[in-house]
Amino acid sequence: MANPKDYRPAPGTIPTEPGVYKFRDPNGRVVYVGKAKNLRARLNNYFQPPATLHPRTRQMVFTAASVEWTVVSSEVEALQLEYTWIKRFDPWFNVMYRDDKTYPMLAVSVKERYPRAFFYRGPKRKGVRYFGPYSHAWAVRETLDLLTRVFPIRTCSNGVFNRHEQLGRPCLLGYIDKCSAPCIGRVTESEYDEIVEGFMGFMSGRSDPLVRGITQQMNEAADNLEFEKAARLRDDLGAVNKVMERQTVVLASDTDADVIAFATDELEAAVQIFNVRDGRIRSQRGWVVEKTGDEPGSAERLEEGQADPALPTLMQNFLVQYYSDAVERVQQEEQEDARLRESKVRRRGVDQESRARVRPAVPVPREILVETLPAELSDVTELLTQLKGAQVDIRVPQRGDKRALMETVSKNAKEALHQHKLKRVGDLTARSQALQDIQDALGMDEAPLRIECTDISHIQGTDVVASLVVFEDGLPKKNDYRRYRVKEAAGDGRSDDVGSIAEITRRRFKRYNEDKLANPDEEADEMMFADEAADVETTGNKRFAYPPQLFIVDGGKPQVTAAQAVFDELGIVDVQLIGLAKRLEEVWVPDDDEPVILPRNSEGMYLLQQIRDEAHRFAITYHRQQRSKRMRASALDSVPGLGPARRTDLVKHFGSVKKIKAASVEEIQEVKGVGPKLAQTVYDHLHAED
Numbered sequence: 086m087a088n089p090k091d092y093r094p095a096p097g098t099i100p101t102e103p104g105v106y107k108f109r110d111p112n113g114r115v116v117y118v119g120k121a122k123n124l125r126a127r128l129n130n131y132f133q134p135p136a137t138l139h140p141r142t143r144q145m146v147f148t149a150a151s152v153e154w155t156v157v158s159s160e161v162e163a164l165q166l167e168y169t170w171i172k173r174f175d176p177w178f179n180v181m182y183r184d185d186k187t188y189p190m191l192a193v194s195v196k197e198r199y200p201r202a203f204f205y206r207g208p209k210r211k212g213v214r215y216f217g218p219y220s221h222a223w224a225v226r227e228t229l230d231l232l233t234r235v236f237p238i239r240t241c242s243n244g245v246f247n248r249h250e251q252l253g254r255p256c257l258l259g260y261i262d263k264c265s266a267p268c269i270g271r272v273t274e275s276e277y278d279e280i281v282e283g284f285m286g287f288m289s290g291r292s293d294p295l296v297r298g299i300t301q302q303m304n305e306a307a308d309n310l311e312f313e314k315a316a317r318l319r320d321d322l323g324a325v326n327k328v329m330e331r332q333t334v335v336l337a338s339d340t341d342a343d344v345i346a347f348a349t350d351e352l353e354a355a356v357q358i359f360n361v362r363d364g365r366i367r368s369q370r371g372w373v374v375e376k377t378g379d380e381p382g383s384a385e386r387l388e389e390g391q392a393d394p395a396l397p398t399l400m401q402n403f404l405v406q407y408y409s410d411a412v413e414r415v416q417q418e419e420q421e422d423a424r425l426r427e428s429k430v431r432r433r434g435v436d437q438e439s440r441a442r443v444r445p446a447v448p449v450p451r452e453i454l455v456e457t458l459p460a461e462l463s464d465v466t467e468l469l470t471q472l473k474g475a476q477v478d479i480r481v482p483q484r485g486d487k488r489a490l491m492e493t494v495s496k497n498a499k500e501a502l503h504q505h506k507l508k509r510v511g512d513l514t515a516r517s518q519a520l521q522d523i524q525d526a527l528g529m530d531e532a533p534l535r536i537e538c539t540d541i542s543h544i545q546g547t548d549v550v551a552s553l554v555v556f557e558d559g560l561p562k563k564n565d566y567r568r569y570r571v572k573e574a575a576g577d578g579r580s581d582d583v584g585s586i587a588e589i590t591r592r593r594f595k596r597y598n599e600d601k602l603a604n605p606d607e608e609a610d611e612m613m614f615a616d617e618a619a620d621v622e623t624t625g626n627k628r629f630a631y632p633p634q635l636f637i638v639d640g641g642k643p644q645v646t647a648a649q650a651v652f653d654e655l656g657i658v659d660v661q662l663i664g665l666a667k668r669l670e671e672v673w674v675p676d677d678d679e680p681v682i683l684p685r686n687s688e689g690m691y692l693l694q695q696i697r698d699e700a701h702r703f704a705i706t707y708h709r710q711q712r713s714k715r716m717r718a719s720a721l722d723s724v725p726g727l728g729p730a731r732r733t734d735l736v737k738h739f740g741s742v743k744k745i746k747a748a749s750v751e752e753i754q755e756v757k758g759v760g761p762k763l764a765q766t767v768y769d770h771l772h773a774e775d
């Protein structure tokens with residue numbers, strides 16, 4: 086493994102112009118590609134002390150053995166060159182929004198003499214036009230079944246086609262007019278091409294001309310008393326409308342937009358894109374990728390509801406890569422079409438150039454709606470405008486239907502990230518590997534089948550609470566979750582995290598010692614202190630008097646030292662103690678000056694982060710409840726003769742303290758249990774300062 090000091094460029098040798106840089110490993114393979122407005126300022130960030138780097142960035146600079154750069158004339162050119170190099174070198178450490186292999190597609194083999202339509206799932210191939218993706222496989226098959234009424238394109242395999250060509254009779258679909266039967270020459274090659282082009286035109290979104298044409302033919306047939314033909318056209322129109330109904334109308338009919346949203350955590354990002362054409366959602370796609378760690382603010386811990394500072398960079402990288410890939414794909418399809426057209430012209434010996442052909446739709450829409458603007462908005466807009474050949478508008482929707490659709494896309498992104506995590510947690514092999522990784526990293530005698538983690542939540546030392554979450558065999562055991570009010574904060578309302586960690590550790594393991602001595606062989610009652618409220622996730626009366634193999638405190642060396650002092654005080658020697666630092670995901674062990682670093686992409690690190698995040702979620706939820714309760718009742722706390730039950734009844738009846746203050750004595754008296762005297766007391770107290 087190379088040392089970054091060995092290949093760091095000499096001071097002053099890196100230019101200050103915009104450009105693109107490459108890190109290479111000892112074998113010359115490109116491991117990372119990046120761009121910069123100022124190459125010197127950007128590259129110097131990689132050669133800081135390793136402890137200050139993001140874990141993934143640190144791994145990259147130690148994997149690399151050299152760095153080189155190319156100066157360009159503008160930031161837009163840097164964007165283009167960065168994309169080109171990422172596509173060319175496929176670096177390990179760059180985020181790649183690759184085609185998702187799980188989405189079902191509807192495909193047309195345009196390169197064949199008689200193209201066929203078929204269901205497909207997998208990597209894209211040359212000579213095949215793809216439509217979709219669809220959310221379910223049945224949606225592809227039903228769409229194909231409906232459209233073959235109107236466009237009798239063949240759906241059989243080449244083996245079936247060749248067999249019926251030899252037999253001289255069509256298959257069942259040919260007999261029921263759901264295939265034009267080119268295998269027996271029922272239609273000419275040019276007539277079949279028109280059917281295929283109509284099918285692809287409809288799937289590309291050009292449905293209005295088809296609907297108008299079928300409607301006109303149906304009316305003409307009815308006027309000419311050709312009722313059987315009119316009935317057949319009516320059924321065709323119904324099939325077309327049924328396919329179109331599945332594409333939900335969400336915006337105005339002339340809307341041409343893509344709606345993009347991200348959901349992120351410290352390690353990964355999920356992106357969802359809805360393609361809206363003619364006001365309808367034509368398709369939806371999603372990816373879950375690992376963050377590179379090179380984004381600004383990517384090392385920061387994300388609080389609930391806090392915007393990820395890495396989002397602008399993630400959005401910029403996605404827009405450049407996604408639309409550049411899409412344009413490149415369309416160009417390849419046009420080249421394939423041109424070669425196919427030339428081969429058919431030569432084979433038939435006739436001029437087919439004059440006939441209009443279905444061209445792939447331009448993949449860059451007029452409008453791109455995003456949840457967060459890209460980091461370099463003007464440069465990205467200019468690049469996408471060049472790709473489209475017309476002005477592109479990138480903006481954040483503020484109100485109306487577009488804002489509502491953005492919220493829907495955002496929910497889909499969050500759900501995709503959540504499902505991705507659940508899928509990983511539900512994998513028994515991954516969980517077993519995670520426990521093994523933790524055991525090996527900490528040098529434990531056995532795998533930590535029971536892990537507990539505590540976290541502190543407060544705002545500037547007020548309403549200090551703590552959580553204790555429990556994982557067994559890598560899965561959360563919510564019946565054993567606990568919540569605490571930090572007692573040391575009861576006096577002056579202020580406390581520090583280190584002292585709070587020590588208090589919670591003492592309360593948890595002091596209770597363990599007491600229960601173990603008092604009831605060594607009996608079921609212990611659930612551990613609840615008098616000052617703790619009941620919680621929906623703290624249920625059951627299961628035994629809590631046995632220790633975890635691993636106890637995690639949220640924090641670094643100071644928190645671990647405080648918890649270890651409590652362990653020494655209580656004589657706890659059968660529990661492994663660690664701290665998980667927020668910033669660089671370092672694992673701190675007592676009496677060790679250097680942290681343990683687990684690989685960023687290891688299952689063990691993933692499990693530790695999941696446990697820490699769950700403890701944080703549980704703590705902040707309880708903190709919000711306590712803060713909300715205090716703020717709701719604060720103005721009524723000092724009313725003489727008004728107890729907690731009546732305070733709650735008043736708030737529930739009126740909705741807020743402000744509305745209670747606006748009420749008359751008679752209206753306050755309407756609350757159950759509040760008499761004339763108490764109502765007058767409440768009224769006088771709330772208006773005493775007026």
